[in-house]
Amino acid sequence: xxxxxxxxxxxxxxxxxxxxxxxxxxxxxxxxxxxxxxxxxxxxxxxxxxxxxxxxxxxxxxxxxxxxxxxxxxxxxxxxxxxxxxxxxxxxxxxxxxxxxxxxxxxxxxxxxxxxxxxxxxxxxxxxxxxxxxxxxxxxxxxxxxxxxxxxxxxxxxxxxxxxxxxxxxxxxxxxxxxxxxxxxxxxxxxxxxxxxxxxxxxxxxxxxxxxxxxxxxxxxxxxxxxxxxxxxxxxxxxxxxxxxxxxxxxxxxxxxxxxxxxxxxxxxxxxxxxxxxxxxxxxxxxxxxxxxxxxxxxxxxxxxxxxxxxxxxxxxxxxxxxxxxxxxxxxxxxxxxxxxxxxxxxxxxxxxx
Amino acid sequence: xxxxxxxxxxxxxxxxxxxxxxxxxxxxxxxxxxxxxxxxxxxxxxxxxxxxxxxxxxxxxxxxxxxxxxxxxxxxxxxxxxxxxxxxxxxxxxxxxxxxxxxxxxxxxxxxxxxxxxxxxxxxxxxxxxxxxxxxxxxxxxxxxxxxxxxxxxxxxxxxxxxxxxxxxxxxxxxxxxxxxxxxxxxxxxxxxxxxxxxxxxxxxxxxxxxxxxxxxxxxxxxxxxxxxxxxxxxxxxxxxxxxxxxxxxxxxxxxxxxxxxxxxxxxxxxxxxxxxxxxxxxxxxxxxxxxxxxxxxxxxxxxxxxxxxxxxxxxxxxxxxxxxxxxxxxxxxxxxxxxxxxxxxxxxxxxxx
Numbered sequence: 001x002x003x004x005x006x007x008x009x010x011x012x013x014x015x016x017x018x019x020x021x022x023x024x025x026x027x028x029x030x031x032x033x034x035x036x037x038x039x040x041x042x043x044x045x046x047x048x049x050x051x052x053x054x055x056x057x058x059x060x061x062x063x064x065x066x067x068x069x070x071x072x073x074x075x076x077x078x079x080x081x082x083x084x085x086x087x088x089x090x091x092x093x094x095x096x097x098x099x100x101x102x103x104x105x106x107x108x109x110x111x112x113x114x115x116x117x118x119x120x121x122x123x124x125x126x127x128x129x130x131x132x133x134x135x136x137x138x139x140x141x142x143x144x145x146x147x148x149x150x151x152x153x154x155x156x157x158x159x160x161x162x163x164x165x166x167x168x169x170x171x172x173x174x175x176x177x178x179x180x181x182x183x184x185x186x187x188x189x190x191x192x193x194x195x196x197x198x199x200x201x202x203x204x205x206x207x208x209x210x211x212x213x214x215x216x217x218x219x220x221x222x223x224x225x226x227x228x229x230x231x232x233x234x235x236x237x238x239x240x241x242x243x244x245x246x247x248x249x250x251x252x253x254x255x256x257x258x259x260x261x262x263x264x265x266x267x268x269x270x271x272x273x274x275x276x277x278x279x280x281x282x283x284x285x286x287x288x289x290x291x292x293x294x295x296x297x298x299x300x301x302x303x304x305x306x307x308x309x310x311x312x313x314x315x316x317x318x319x320x321x322x323x324x325x326x327x328x329x330x331x332x333x334x335x336x337x338x339x340x341x342x343x344x345x346x347x348x349x350x351x352x353x354x
Numbered sequence: 355x356x357x358x359x360x361x362x363x364x365x366x367x368x369x370x371x372x373x374x375x376x377x378x379x380x381x382x383x384x385x386x387x388x389x390x391x392x393x394x395x396x397x398x399x400x401x402x403x404x405x406x407x408x409x410x411x412x413x414x415x416x417x418x419x420x421x422x423x424x425x426x427x428x429x430x431x432x433x434x435x436x437x438x439x440x441x442x443x444x445x446x447x448x449x450x451x452x453x454x455x456x457x458x459x460x461x462x463x464x465x466x467x468x469x470x471x472x473x474x475x476x477x478x479x480x481x482x483x484x485x486x487x488x489x490x491x492x493x494x495x496x497x498x499x500x501x502x503x504x505x506x507x508x509x510x511x512x513x514x515x516x517x518x519x520x521x522x523x524x525x526x527x528x529x530x531x532x533x534x535x536x537x538x539x540x541x542x543x544x545x546x547x548x549x550x551x552x553x554x555x556x557x558x559x560x561x562x563x564x565x566x567x568x569x570x571x572x573x574x575x576x577x578x579x580x581x582x583x584x585x586x587x588x589x590x591x592x593x594x595x596x597x598x599x600x601x602x603x604x605x606x607x608x609x610x611x612x613x614x615x616x617x618x619x620x621x622x623x624x625x626x627x628x629x630x631x632x633x634x635x636x637x638x639x640x641x642x643x644x645x646x647x648x649x650x651x652x653x654x655x656x657x658x659x660x661x662x663x664x665x666x667x668x669x670x671x672x673x674x675x676x677x678x679x680x681x682x683x684x685x686x687x688x689x690x691x692x693x694x695x696x697x698x699x700x701x702x703x704x705x706x707x708x
Binding site: 030072076079080083086088089090110111112113114115136137138141142144146147148149150151223224309310312313314315316317 | 384426430433434437440442443444464465466467468469490491492495496498500501502503504505577578663664666668669670671
């Protein structure tokens, strides 16, 4: 349906996997590995095999599913597995799965023998519209998200709606949060169209628009030195909430945490940037109507602030935000006081008080 | 004395550390870390402090000295230390030490929060003429040398002969092997001048020539896709011998192992490339006269071959060599049979039989 090309990487959108066959052929790879987790090897690998009928000569490397396994111990295990397989620098790694697989697989590939080629086949909505595009690889260390990683572009990304069919509703809603974010930071019309759509059945056009927005931003600023920071709208607070919830009895999906972060940061956008009160209300009502109720316990505020201190956007010890100037426009490098961050958390909780 | 500039990195040669002061000032770094091992923090840090009198506001991160500590566990420790210090993306890491420090410090810096700036101040002859230039970072996994790493250029490299004054003779001889290699692969006159020099007192001109040769090669081919492979002359066999000896009662220095590797690979150069019998004899006599006696036990041959199988230059399961066409010229991607590799080991041993 569409092909987005850049100098080093190509995104194939709903084109089938024929171009992957071609890439493998042309690349003269010594060996091909498919990296997947227990879920994707069960649900997505059969679809992958069917789409790639010309080619079946690969070895499967399987890991345990879940963000808690995106860590250095699993990484070491995969490096050693590659070594055991006798993998050389001319091998190819195909990451088949959600963000955990594309993040960790990309990191392993970008560092094994100082780097081997890899491609991403994102199988969740979240990874299709977010993780698989832009060349961020990473693993968590001591539960700090993506504390270690590289900026390395995959040779290619293949986005196929077929893979979304197996996803539970909660997973779709998680990816949908990033799509809302893309609208809020870069395209008001897109945001309005999402409001009129059903997250349970994300149309290929909507997914493509998200990928286009993200791809344009990361191509302009691959190393996140300036513009790319706008993609972090909702993530400074959202990531902290996600990390905090990870160790609680009711962990949140990435999208659920980002939804909370977007409401809080829309509040800060009204206070620090130019976002109007009406726009803030609209964002709050739309997002809180879509995502499940979740209360930020006041006793967690201190920990949340500490978690924000280690956000990668920070400079010189100052927590930095990306904030909306209006719906469809985002600024970055915005300094916010701790008191106001706390106020934004209270604002979010107020949704459930009235 | 000299400054070698490229787009992303600059090598300062005998210019003092004033330019480092300037780099720190201009870079507006949030924090500066010096990474050293127990030896260099004792012997080199005082020299460093004296040379950098304007600037003293840094935190020291110290590790244990030795190749056996260039591993993922120490890496994790350093990542966590940076996190504990609250290091953000705008920090600078100064690697002060030999190849273990610049390799591992470079890897940690190139992956911490997806990459922070670093500079190298190599304090051994080996790291001055080899490890610190060219952007290879790496750590060993399961005793496989540099199995994991990145290609990331330091912002700058500072080469100062002051640091060499504290080195024992064996360390100087180790670095000298890489200088001989530079002559053999790229500059016959330089090789001849080294033959007439004393390795115990390497002149700045000779060190500079080595750095120039290496820098020219790596600038032409930063990712080792072709020409850069010539720098591996002596290393296919040399690395295997080094790894093997690492776990033996009499470990070799890197240079001692590469000296053995160069004699073996000169033999293969005569057999597979155009190196004449006279040149082979000359290389064998010169190198074996300089380096201590070491016998390759026949019972180690099988293990050595296995170690060569995991060499990073290999492609499609074939061990690849860089071989001399004549003194001062080197070819790469040369295929050699296992039988002939073994013969080259026997040729090396024959030095001590006559």
